[in-house]
Amino acid sequence: MHLNLKPLHPLFAAEATGVDLRTPPTPELSAAIHEAMNRYAVLVLPGQAIDDEEQLRFAASLGKLEPMPAQVELEKQRLKHREMVDISNLDTDGSILKADDRRRMFNLGNQLWHTDSSFKRTPAMFSMLHARSIPPAGGETEFADMHAAWDELPEATKALVEPLVCEHSLLYSRALLGFEDWTEEDRKAFAPVPQRLVRRHPGSGRKSLYLASHIGAIRGWPRPEALMLVRELMEHATQPRFVYRHKWRVNDLVIWDNRCTMHRGRPYDDKRYERDMRRATTEDVGPTLEQPA
Ligand code: OGA
Numbered sequence: 395m396h397l398n399l400k401p402l403h404p405l406f407a408a409e410a411t412g413v414d415l416r417t418p419p420t421p422e423l424s425a426a427i428h429e430a431m432n433r434y435a436v437l438v439l440p441g442q443a444i445d446d447e448e449q450l451r452f453a454a455s456l457g458k459l460e461p462m463p464a465q466v467e468l469e470k471q472r473l474k475h476r477e478m479v480d481i482s483n484l485d486t487d488g489s490i491l492k493a494d495d496r497r498r499m500f501n502l503g504n505q506l507w508h509t510d511s512s513f514k515r516t517p518a519m520f521s522m523l524h525a526r527s528i529p530p531a532g533g534e535t536e537f538a539d540m541h542a543a544w545d546e547l548p549e550a551t552k553a554l555v556e557p558l559v560c561e562h563s564l565l566y567s568r569a570l571l572g573f574e575d576w577t578e579e580d581r582k583a584f585a586p587v588p589q590r591l592v593r594r595h596p597g598s599g600r601k602s603l604y605l606a607s608h609i610g611a612i613r614g615w616p617r618p619e620a621l622m623l624v625r626e627l628m629e630h631a632t633q634p635r636f637v638y639r640h641k642w643r644v645n646d647l648v649i650w651d652n653r654c655t656m657h658r659g660r661p662y663d664d665k666r667y668e669r670d671m672r673r674a675t676t677e678d679v680g681p682t683l684e685q686p687a
């Protein structure tokens with residue numbers, strides 16, 4: 395096994411070839427992936443004709459699988475494994491979701507800039523998204539480099555934001571799309587959790603902005619001021635020079651580090667074309683407030 399790396403962007407993201415994930419991952423491969431992730435934060439592994447079990451096996455070789463993905467409504471699952479997140483526009487019988495389906499509306503939230511599971515106390519570390527079928531146009535995924543975004547902040551802004559703690563909730567990001575009719579259960583399950591706004595990556599030693607559309611408050615700040623600052627930081631962090639846009643091919647597996655990147659899906663004609671993507675996710679080591687700053 396030799397992992398060949400080819401940069402895809404001036405700042406981050408690389409294509410990784412020389413591996414076949416249909417064969418069981420070795421400790422050497424896992425070490426090489428971790429090392430490459432420390433440097434590039436996004437890896438594209440093309441031509442991986444893997445099934446759900448192989449994808450989960452690879453994910454588990456890199457860390458602890460995120461147990462049960464959070465969902466607002468526990469729908470019947472299309473996919474067999476609970477650890478596999480269904481990032482498709484398909485119903486349980488494989489047909490395209492109807493235009494007015496609430497799940498379809500809810501999936502639109504993936505098109506907001508975010509980092510996975512920051513609304514959980516222990517958020518996600520790596521996400522591994524595999525393309526099984528893609529639409530003829532649109533449906534790209536964009537990634538933004540939160541190390542570079544941090545590095546390029548003015549010194550005064552760095553000093554201002556460094557000690558801040560944000561409150562993240564899935565309900566905050568969905569509220570941006572007009573979802574308001576939460577049940578008491580939803581409110582309990584998705585009560586805001588605190589996360590550091592600035593974190594240090596243990597693998598690279600670099601600092602990053604930990605931003606997401608899930609943020610709805612900053613501890614100790616009046617809400618309008620907090621939301622204005624977050625909006626300002628989001629605009630800064632998602633400038634085109636920080637962004638790599640991935641145009642999918644079937645059997646691409648893309649791994650991203652949620653600790654130092656944001657991502658968003660791009661629109662496509664989801665009422666007409668099928669887009670079947672499946673995600674395996676590993677957990678971070680603990681809540682960001684319990685990690686060294
Ligand atoms: C995800 C996600 C965006 C996309 O899988 O976590 O946000 O392009 N995906 O499907």
Ligand code: MN
Pocket residue numbers: 504508509510657
């Ligand atoms: Mn996501």
